[in-house]
Amino acid sequence: MEQILSFIGNNITYIYLIGLMIFVGIELISHVPSVLHTPLMSGANAIHGVVLIGAIIVLGKADASDYFSLVVGFVGVFVGTLNVIGGFVVTDRMLEMFKKKPKGGNK
Amino acid sequence: MxxxxxxxxxxxxxxxxxxxxxxxxxxxxxxxxxxxxxxxxxxxxxxxxxxxxxxxxxxxxxxxxxxxxxxxxxxxxxxxxxVQMTAMPEMVSIFNGMGGLAAALISIIEWRDIEHKIKESDVAEMVAVLGLPEGFSIVPLAHYLPIIAGLIIGAISFVGSIIAWGKLNGKIGDFRFAGQQFINAIVLIAIIAAAYMNYHHVNTLEAGTNIWFYVTMGLAIIYGLLFVFPIGGADMPVVISLLNSFTGVAAACGGFLYDNNVMLMGGVLVGSAGTILTVVMCKAMNRSLTNVLIGMAGSNSSSGGAAVSGNVREVQATDVAVMMKYASKVIIVPGYGLAVAQAQHVCHELENLLADEGVDVKYAIHPVAGRMPGHMNVLLAESNVEYDKLIEMEHINSEFPTTDVVLVVGANDVVNPAAKTDPTSPIYGMPILDVDQAKQIVVLKRSMKSGYAGIENALFFDPKCGMLFGDAKDSLQKLVNEVKAL
CATH class of the missing domain: 1.20.58 (Methane Monooxygenase Hydroxylase; Chain G, domain 1)
Structure with missing residues (x-):
């Protein structure tokens, strides 16, 4: 119990941050027309590619003689980049099609 | 800096x-x-x-x-x-899996680092002599949790996304067995138990090699497989959306681990947005999330639905062309068949031809037509169909009674009246497009094969309904030619 309380106390800023972000996420998505669900999913998909930064950190601190970490880290950065670049490009391709005829608007 | x-x-x-x-x-x-x-x-x-x-x-x-x-x-x-526009959902699934893989790989390296550090340091000897001080952990929980959670969630998301990809392009079929939900629950508990064993092992400096980390990983992979295997292909968008939010959470774990705010923010944002998007998508199909996850609809053909019989009326392109040209209002209902046949351009051509003849042409977009919500909008927008001609289900349903001809292009379950009339049908309760209220219905379809939900469609046996068999693109091309020739 004490461990949990001190855990919360030590990380209170994070807990605020996480809580607020959850509300932001819900608010952002709740009133979106269904036609945009697919691009939105794809866009969110690209954003979680931010995990790439973790892969960069992990590969960046790997010892030059630690081949396991180098190889796995390299793969991590590679697939993370795939997620980011692929995600944003696919989303852009989807949304490009919505753009051509700007008249009409959202219905 | x-x-x-x-x-x-x-x-x-x-x-x-x-x-x-x-x-x-x-x-x-x-x-x-x-x-x-x-x-x-x-x-x-x-x-x-x-x-x-x-x-x-x-x-x-x-x-x-x-x-x-x-x-x-x-x-x-x-x-x-x-990637082709039709294969877009698969692509999103693959990229999502890559993100999950990256998260899992980060955890693997981090864990290996911890084990190395413990081995190299003399912590073990010190503890052996002095005992573990009260309230002291070798690997604190706050450090352990994000690593193990990143591993578990990342692995589930990776494996699940790959299966979802395989299902969407038809490489992997549905697979389920009795008691699957029970076994899934057991695997989930086993994952948590293994993760705890790992924590316990490292913090008590037990002798012997610690396999629990890899046991946890293996179980997470198995769970990823079991989780997605039973879910019908038609429900894959919901699953991908859910796995998308999983990967978000996995990324947030990395943010916690490295005190990295942008990872934390981005990850949590996608985690919550993805979850709520999943719920919204389920609502659009009038299904609950649990219902989707248990793999109810899209299961198999024998699961329900009264048998439908009667005569199917086959029509020729010429007749349909005449019907449409002299109609005052035509509504086109696109479905997955339009997407696979890549018929969006010729569909737009037909729409233009009819519009030039003074026919009022609109598209009726069911929220889950195709393989993803918004799939049809994207596809038709690609061929320059005007945005305000794509009408969503709630708005177009009242227009069917005043419509002369409804042209159903490769859609099936979204126009199946069984969703309204037959409580035993697996799609019962799903909102549909009320095309049966129109004066004439023409269905473009390759064969009498049932749709994704694997059930018969009584609409095809409706006396008002004519079937024009063939590939959607070829059939539409024929219609274009016929309308031009008239």
Whole structure:
């Protein structure tokens, strides 16, 4: 119990941050027309590619003689980049099609 | 330098929030995507070049990193550029899996580091002599949790996404057995137990090799398989959306681990947005999330639905062309068949021809037509169909009684009246397009094969309904030619 309380106390800023972000996420998505669900999913998909930064950190601190970490880290950065670049490009391709005829608007 | 890095992360996080916000409106959606991408670029480059503490470059191996990024950029851009519009959902699923894989790999390396450090240090001997001090952990929970959670969630998301990809392109079928839900629950409990055993093992410095980390990983992979296997292909969009939010949470774990705000913000944002998007998609299909996850609909043909019999009336393109040309109002109902046949352009051509004849042509868009919500909108927008001609289900349903001809192009379950009339049908309760209220219905279909839900469609036996068999693109081309020739 004490461990949990001190855990919360030590990380209170994070807990605020996480809580607020959850509300932001819900608010952002709740009133979106269904036609945009697919691009939105794809866009969110690209954003979680931010995990790439973790892969960069992990590969960046790997010892030059630690081949396991180098190889796995390299793969991590590679697939993370795939997620980011692929995600944003696919989303852009989807949304490009919505753009051509700007008249009409959202219905 | 550290401050500059934090400011860049702030820009990145705001980019994600603003980008996602703008993506929620059709007019600004593309700009939103670009802003999110810009935020990502700022955050990534800041990590690469500004991560310094006390004058030390924290990020080493910069050559390898840049090489991996370059390779990923080229491959990712090529994959995303080359993919057909119809295969878009599969592509999203693959990219999602890649994110999950990255999260799992990070955890694997981090865990190996911890084990190495323990082995190299003399912590074990010290504890053997002195005993473990009260309240002291070798691997604190706050450090352990994000590593193990990143591993578990990342692995589930990776494996699940690959299965979802296979299901969407038809390489993997549905697979279920009795008591599957029970077994899934057991596997889930086993994952948590193994994760705890691992924590216990490392913190009590037990002798012997610690296999529990890899047991946890193996179980997570198994869970990923079991989780997606029973779910019908038609429900894959919901699953991908859910796995999408999983990957978000996995990324957030990384943010916790490295005290990295942009990872934390981006991850949590996607985690919550993805979850709520999943719920919204389920609502659009009038299904609950549990119902989807248990794999109810889209299961198998024998699961329900009264048998339908009667005569099917086959019609010729010529007759349909005449019917449409002299109609005053035509509604086109596109479905997955339009997408696979790549018939969106010729469909638009037909629409234009009819419009030139003074026919009022509209498209009726069911929220789950195709393989993803919005699939049809994307597809038709590609062939320059005007945005305001695509009418959503709630608005078009009242127009069917005044419609002369409904042209159903490769759609099936979304126009199946069984959803309203037959409580035993697996799709019962799903809102449908009320095409049976129109004066005439023409269905373009390759054969009498049932749709994704695997059930018969009474609509095809309706006396008002005519079937024009063939590939959607060929049939539409024939109609275009006939209308022109008239």
């Amino acid at each position: 550290q401050h500059l890095l934090e400011i860049c992360y702030l820009i990145g996080s705001f980019g994600f929030i603003i980008g996602l916000k703008l993506m929620g409106q059709p007019d600004s959606a593309r700009k939103g995507n670009l802003i999110a991408a810009f935020g990502m670029a700022v955050a990534v480059f800041a990590t690469l070049f500004l991560s310094k503490t006390g004058g030390f470059q924290v990020i080493g191996n910069i050559g390898y990193i840049l090489a991996a990024i370059a390779l990923g950029t080229v491959v990712g851009a090529l994959m995303a550029k080359r």
